[in-house]
Amino acid sequence: MRELWYKNAVFYSLDVETFMDSNGDGIGDFRGLTHCLDYLTALGVNCLWLLPFYPSPNRDNGYDVMDYYNVDPRLGTLGDFVEFMHAAHERGIRVLIDLVVNHTSEQHPWFQEARSNKDSKYRDYYIWADEAPPDEEVKTIFPDVESNMWHYDEKAGAYYLHRFYREQPDLNSANPEVREEILKIMGFWLELGVSGFRIDAAPYLLEPIGVDADLEELKHFMTEMQEFMASRRTDAVLLAEANVSADELSPYFGNGDRMHLLFNFLLNQYKFIAFARQDQEPLLEVLKLLPEIPYNCQWLNFVRHHDELTLDCIEDEQREEIFRAFAPEENMQIYGRGVRRRLPPMVGGDRRQLEMIYSLSFCLPGAPLLRYGEEIGMGDDLSLEGRDSVRTPMQWSDSPNGGFSSAPAEKLPHPVIDDDKYGYHKINVTVQQRDPNSLLNWMERLIRTRRQCPELGAGQYTVLQTDEPAVFAHRFDWGDRAVLLMHNLANKPCSVTLKSETNEHLTDLFSDRSYEPINGHTKTIPLEAFGYRWFRVNQ
Template identity: 50%
Template structure:
């Protein structure tokens, strides 16, 4: 498989929810025509891949993750024709599209479930997991403590209990059933035909877990391997990005043998450790996180992120580290959720300081893997803690200081969610239009970082090494790929720090790629990098531009 087939190694992924991006028709809900209208914004930002949250027909009780029809677009967002127009226009701008694929469960309004509950002899009955005696089933915890008490729910029509690890309106599919697996292949094939370049596989860990009182899958990962085999048979360069929030020693298995399973894994382990490093303003938690990860350079790649549309999950940290993160970034109880996470945006966690936010994203982009940005973080949006649960970080994008933040010209009461209109993160202070007009705004800095990352294929393809420094606050790393070497150095603290680094041949020229840090050659041949508070520096060693011998 060549470089072109592994396009995901050097991309920046922009995660977005259609309903909160831009409303084209004034009904208060973002839509595909609005997304088409604003593709130029994403192109200018430098985004090369869009990850769409669920947009299928849905009762919309869990932000679209309760799907009632896998073959239809939610009518609030547009039509199938609008979707095809969107993928065509995105491709014309060099932007690929991956979409959420939610096949661990369906909505309880899905025709499969409705048929299953009405007739015990229906072929759809075995699409789900049923029992008459839930007390005899293996004990499982609900994924939403405090909101759901049990993973079994009694259905009066079926006169039986069905299994759900998420909400009770999201019954789990029985992935032991070959007919269910065939349905999944049909769904994947349908959307590949409409122009997508891959799928984000929701709840991959739960898909391969034992469900209810069913016997475990003989080969749990076979479900994911079948998806990969089918997708690649239809589109040779299509990718699968898995939500696999599993123990570190289990993660390597998701990539399969010789890359025959997932192409990318959301890096929950490193995300938690990166958050701890930012809270402590020290590099050691980040180094520890990298050391916990298996080496997957030969089979797959990590998908790294600072925030997503769920809670910022720090459950993989030790109790003391988790408490430290909560104290620093979530001092109020209302900022926390499920005992494991924060329902906050990055910018307010970092007190709205553009230098700290830029540092955090430079650090993200400098880690081994593919970086993901959540829509709105490129301008430093805040959260709305008055909204319930995860919705605090799911408010509409601020386009301008016009009414409704330029998101919609509809009635404010009709908006899918309210606009942030108070405090330092209100739409009047934080919006796209203002930052477009301002040189060196956060939006400008983010675009520069994305462009620099794209110019450095070494970060996607090269061998990664953490460099020792004599400063607790400084993280330094190096990538080597063919004749290309890139070094990044980040100061996580407010105090100035200078670190000497051994970068090899003292005659090799150094070229600064991005960042404000200064570097000088010392008499002993090492390079001294001086960084002010929250500053960073990317250096290319040797050739001024990336080279490759074909």
């Protein structure tokens, strides 16, 4: 690998169909996304993660794929994708795409052949049972919608496994031919210039149900994926979605020869316990739980993404604490394990708390990820079903449909938010670009400062002891460079005394307001309610 570019990249996640519509049909497309690349460049992001854009019946937001080698016609053509990739590369923006290979759509030609012909090789691409297996302890991913993960198919005369919706039959990853197909799919998109893949539902790919599988062989497949990818593009990376307990994380990294990045689900869940309690202790606890990772690997930190804020790796009482603080109504919760809201409504629109949370997330060990619309403080629409509440179109201006599309509103994939507090008339890019004090301009400064501090992605971090339980302080050291960071999780100001013997001089880099400079011999540091300060450490 030529460089570990992902250690300090700023990632940005978006769904093409809800970002920008270029032709007025109501659906976002690649031409629209290409027109928005200058905006993303100015924001400071340098790697895009695109949600699935393959042809799909759209039962599950595009994650039910029916053709791995094409673009959904609603979103454009392969030619449009190539033009988008060229424009992104010209601006120094890398692109990761979703690799959805735990399952396919029931309309995929592989499954259609499998259900029609028992002797077809594609029969073994899926997992079948002649009789309904007994109830399993393993639940479906969507327990409120699918109560059973085996579905009888009349044409096949057998039951097939689906851990997501019944329209998404699980692939049999224990079959070497399926694994070969996965590598072929990767090779196709690498030839078109992508910088890697986000592996959807990685644990289910490695732990098939209903077949005899060599688990060590499947874990080794992650190594094969990295080796194959490196043979085609040496700087490409694998990002895994693996929401598992702390003791199950290390195998995904291996010795640095498997996944390059993992979403830090565990850290995110403990972060929200800390926010709910206004206490740093959960952060101290989770940082001790996380395993050491190889030098060439990285965590990917986030606040919210395209699914719910999942809370299934913490205790029931901890989950209830978060519900009480941020999602007290049943309609704000989903699957009994998560929150289906964006962050601004969760904190009642409190700008101070918003800034503190994003500031902290951008300087914890790992690289940061933003979900589209977070930079302007978009809200949610709880009238929509399930996860769709956080998947509304991007709000570009106060023109009809928020500037997302010129089509009639009924043709949009989801309605644009149009309420008094978070509606597109008030919350949009155009308004905030004109306001120097807007969240958008603050976010640009945050990203710019983060990119000027490579210590945060490549350095060694140390948690610092303080005399305030609500203040989390830590520092990163990298060669002869160091930064020190402090965040007040509480809604009251304080002065913090660092329990350190150092007399290093601290220079403010980024903070919630202008503070008096810190004297080289002073260890007591003031912080506003929900305040934060980033310091350059000068020897």
